[in-house]
Amino acid sequence: MIAIDGPAGAGKSTLARALAARLGFRYLDTGAMYRCVALAARRAGIDPEAPQGPARLGELARSAAIELGERILLDGEDVTAAIRAPEVSELASVVAAKQPVREALVARQRQLLDSGDWVAEGRDIGQAVAPQAELKIFLTASAQVRARRRAEELQSDPKQVLAEQALRDARDEGRAASPLEPSADAVIIDGSERSVDQLVAEVAQLARARMG
Numbered sequence: 303m304i305a306i307d308g309p310a311g312a313g314k315s316t317l318a319r320a321l322a323a324r325l326g327f328r329y330l331d332t333g334a335m336y337r338c339v340a341l342a343a344r345r346a347g348i349d350p351e352a353p354q355g356p357a358r359l360g361e362l363a364r365s366a367a368i369e370l371g372e373r374i375l376l377d378g379e380d381v382t383a384a385i386r387a388p389e390v391s392e393l394a395s396v397v398a399a400k401q402p403v404r405e406a407l408v409a410r411q412r413q414l415l416d417s418g419d420w421v422a423e424g425r426d427i428g429q430a431v432a433p434q435a436e437l438k439i440f441l442t443a444s445a446q447v448r449a450r451r452r453a454e455e456l457q458s459d460p461k462q463v464l465a466e467q468a469l470r471d472a473r474d475e476g477r478a479a480s481p482l483e484p485s486a487d488a489v490i491i492d493g494s495e496r497s498v499d500q501l502v503a504e505v506a507q508l509a510r511a512r513m514g
């Protein structure tokens with residue numbers, strides 16, 4: 303079990319996917335699960351800030367049929383592109399701060415990770431989802447590098463991406479429920495100046511050293 307945590311845009315998904323392929327492990331994108339709950343909430347017209355909002359979101363997080371793989375399916379519908387829309391990214395960060403949502407999704411993630419070899423990616427994998435992981439990586443990059451990458455991906459204005467990213471970072475780091483922070487036993491890697499190939503090689507080597 304390899305846990306990869308860190309802020310948005312640090313390159314976690316690229317690293318986690320490539321690492322899983324290299325090691326022959328399965329890959330779990332936990333952010334996609336929060337995004338699916340956000341999309342389902344939007345469609346159901348649930349206001350996260352309403353008095354019953356968090357409880358209704360928790361129910362949704364327990365019951366939504368989420369299938370992860372090459373394509374992401376929500377209740378049978380392909381939502382691979384829809385969950386990457388900026389408004390869903392924004393709502394995912396709001397939804398992820400609600401304790402009932404975290405409880406439901408962490409339980410589902412633990413169930414998935416129960417058997418087999420995994421690279422799991424998110425914000426709280428090393429801390430909360432899989433504290434038993436043999437290797438924990440906390441991948442960071444400077445705010446500018448992260449915003450530039452996101453802006454290229456989304457084909458949008460880097461300045462605007464940087465501003466939105468700062469808001470989301472503050473929310474992810476400042477929330478009461480599982481705030482984003484490295485666990486004490488995580489290896490902290492700054493990916494700002496490294497290529498994907500360098501990162502994958504470095505982490506694969508750490509994994510081999512840990513797992514024998």
Ligand code: DC
Pocket residue numbers: 310332333334336337391394395396398399423424425426427470474
């Ligand atoms: O990694 P991502 O951008 O797809 O994540 C979407 C949102 O979900 C983001 O605001 C952080 C949150 N998230 C979380 O709180 N815990 C996780 N394990 C994964 C994602």
